[in-house]
Amino acid sequence: MKFFIETYGCQMNIADSELIASILIEAGHQEVEQIEKADLLIFNTCSVRAHAENRVLGRIQSEKSRKKTNPSLKIGVVGCMAQRIGKELIEENTDIDFVLGVDQYQNLPEIIQEIDNKQYLLDLDSHQIYKGIQPSYHSDYCAYITIMRGCNNFCSYCIVPYVRGRERSRPWQDIVQETIFAGKQGRKDVTLLGQNVNSYLHSDVNFPSLLRKLNEVDEIYRLRFITSHPKDLSDELIEVMAISAKVCEHIHLPIQSGNNKILQAMNRKYTVEHYLELINKLRNYIPNIAITTDIMTGFPGETESDFRQTLKVLEEIGFDDAFCYKFSPRSGTVAANLPHQISEQERLERLQRMIDLQRNITLKKNRNQIGQTVEIYVESFSKKSTDKVCGKTRDFKMAVLSGTQKDFGTLQKVEVKDATASTLICF
Numbered sequence: 015m016k017f018f019i020e021t022y023g024c025q026m027n028i029a030d031s032e033l034i035a036s037i038l039i040e041a042g043h044q045e046v047e048q049i050e051k052a053d054l055l056i057f058n059t060c061s062v063r064a065h066a067e068n069r070v071l072g073r074i075q076s077e078k079s080r081k082k083t084n085p086s087l088k089i090g091v092v093g094c095m096a097q098r099i100g101k102e103l104i105e106e107n108t109d110i111d112f113v114l115g116v117d118q119y120q121n122l123p124e125i126i127q128e129i130d131n132k133q134y135l136l137d138l139d140s141h142q143i144y145k146g147i148q149p150s151y152h153s154d155y156c157a158y159i160t161i162m163r164g165c166n167n168f169c170s171y172c173i174v175p176y177v178r179g180r181e182r183s184r185p186w187q188d189i190v191q192e193t194i195f196a197g198k199q200g201r202k203d204v205t206l207l208g209q210n211v212n213s214y215l216h217s218d219v220n221f222p223s224l225l226r227k228l229n230e231v232d233e234i235y236r237l238r239f240i241t242s243h244p245k246d247l248s249d250e251l252i253e254v255m256a257i258s259a260k261v262c263e264h265i266h267l268p269i270q271s272g273n274n275k276i277l278q279a280m281n282r283k284y285t286v287e288h289y290l291e292l293i294n295k296l297r298n299y300i301p302n303i304a305i306t307t308d309i310m311t312g313f314p315g316e317t318e319s320d321f322r323q324t325l326k327v328l329e330e331i332g333f334d335d336a337f338c339y340k341f342s343p344r345s346g347t348v349a350a351n352l353p354h355q356i357s358e359q360e361r362l363e364r365l366q367r368m369i370d371l372q373r374n375i376t377l378k379k380n381r382n383q384i385g386q387t388v389e390i391y392v393e394s395f396s397k398k399s400t401d402k403v404c405g406k407t408r409d410f411k412m413a414v415l416s417g418t419q420k421d422f423g424t425l426q427k428v429e430v431k432d433a434t435a436s437t438l439i440c441f
């Protein structure tokens with residue numbers, strides 16, 4: 015079959031779509047780049063916020079109607095939303111051919127073979143680590159490599175542990191092999207993925223030891239990782255980051271709130287003071303490190319004064335960038351049933367204030383780099399012009415420079431001439 019995968023949500027889902035593509039290609043199916051050419055359409059979904067789910071539901075409705083003109087079109091829903099509300103989805107939508115919970119993707123070829131006979135519904139496979147499967151990467155120059163799956167943390171607002179199951183780490187030998195393979199294929203910039211990479215553990219190899227091993231892989235130029243949990247960020251990891259040449263000077267460290275009462279209600283298991291200590295350590299060991307974060311507003315019980323504390327911490331730390339978002343109650347999580355829920359209007363208003371503040375901080379940080387020489391790993395043409403190319407600096411800033419296609423996959427050192435809140439201009 016000709017298949018098209020529409021992916022929602024985080025980098026883990028992007029990497030999962032690459033796995034799904036690889037499994038289907040191996041079974042003789044063909045991936046297409048235009049949805050109109052597909053006779054198998056797979057929605058790889060996200061459940062983290064209600065908005066993400068609503069978008070997918072809308073898309074399924076509009077694609078379902080195409081079945082009238084193309085009766086052979088098959089539709090499947092996979093991923094976190096499929097896991098969370100799969101039964102309802104399949105009961106309410108007879109046009110959906112299969113719904114697969116998280117990590118059931120190895121069953122796809124078999125299901126597709128029998129797809130005309132019945133609707134399929136499979137629940138999470140909580141042990142799956144996809145041993146021996148090489149993802150079909152979508153970028154020719156970068157690779158996302160999943161090192162662990164699932165999460166044990168149960169932050170009170172988060173649906174992930176319920177839909178993705180408990181933590182399981184891939185064997186370190188497989189990760190090293192996949193990194194060498196990605197590098198040999200020209201994917202020199204590797205990002206290690208996991209819900210909480212800091213708690214990676216396989217045999218006696220923990221996350222810092224894994225980084226040490228990957229730093230020795232000659233085939234790649236750069237290593238990054240997402241996401242880190244502050245409660246598991248050890249001194250050992252910071253030291254390894256500081257001395258490993260390939261590990262980039264960037265960490266994404268979700269703070270979520272700048273108020274201890276809210277952090278406790280979120281079950282985050284650290285305090286603002288501990289988080290600030292980590293920032294100090296990181297900046298002491300790696301003076302030019304860029305720090306980015308996730309930060310939420312509108313958690314149940316958050317008062318105006320709690321929120322102002324969060325804004326104060328944002329200013330005090332001066333993150334290079336932040337993913338600001340508002341609380342979205344997820345049925346089945348502890349926070350969805352907490353008293354003192356904040357109104358949608360208030361959540362939106364606080365979110366806007368947070369975004370405005372962070373945008374100014376990011377702009378200032380980027381403008382501070384004007385005049386500095388940065389190293390860019392070139393990945394593609396710039397969106398606006400074909401004589402300009404773009405890529406990431408070591409500290410995870412998007413940068414645009416003069417260049418041609420022959421620069422793709424190379425490292426370029428250039429001076430920053432100007433900066434916006436989203437881009438360093440290097441021409």
Ligand code: SF4
Pocket residue numbers: 165166167168169172173174175209210243
């Ligand atoms: S660490 Fe917390 S926020 Fe992150 S996936 Fe696990 S439960 Fe969700």
